[in-house]
Amino acid sequence: MLEATAIWIQLGGSCSRPLPSLSSPAYDAGVMLQRLKTWVARRFDRRRQAIGRVVRVPATDAVPTSIEPGEAFIVGEPMKWLIVGCPCRCRENLWLNLMESAEPRWTITFRGGKIGVRPSVDAVECGSHFWIADGVIRWV
Numbered sequence: 743m744l745e746a747t748a749i750w751i752q753l754g755g756s757c758s759r760p761l762p763s764l765s766s767p768a769y770d771a772g773v774m775l776q777r778l779k780t781w782v783a784r785r786f787d788r789r790r791q792a793i794g795r796v797v798r799v800p801a802t803d804a805v806p807t808s809i810e811p812g813e814a815f816i817v818g819e820p821m822k823w824l825i826v827g828c829p830c831r832c833r834e835n836l837w838l839n840l841m842e843s844a845e846p847r848w849t850i851t852f853r854g855g856k857i858g859v860r861p862s863v864d865a866v867e868c869g870s871h872f873w874i875a876d877g878v879i880r881w882v
């Protein structure tokens with residue numbers, strides 16, 4: 743919220759620093775609204791802050807088109823993909839490559855039955871950026 747306000751003040755006032763171009767993604771209302779939603783989601787809904795259910799499936803066709811936040815699917819044996827329902831609730835499935843033959847690549851660990859993922863997950867569409875450690879979403 744503060745971020746959005748600051749942008750509008752900068753737009754309206756006189757500023758000696760050069761402003762980013764008006765076509766900059768920072769001024770796009772949709773992007774700003776999604777950032778606000780993510781900000782609210784991070785702070786007020788604790789239910790979506792964990793990966794509570796990890797399902798192993800043989801192939802991607804067994805993965806729902808919109809995975810619930812808090813769920814993840816591991817596809818293939820050996821493991822090819824980790825597909826996570828975005829925790830910001832944008833309904834996007836985030837596909838993380840686990841195959842050594844391709845980049846970028848993530849590695850997953852299980853400690854006490856809780857999943858960990860490295861490196862962090864940076865969702866392009868909604869701007870969510872988070873770590874998964876011991877089954878818990880840690881926002882960057």
Ligand SMILES: [Zn+2]
Nearest residue numbers: 828830832868
């Ligand atoms: Zn999202």
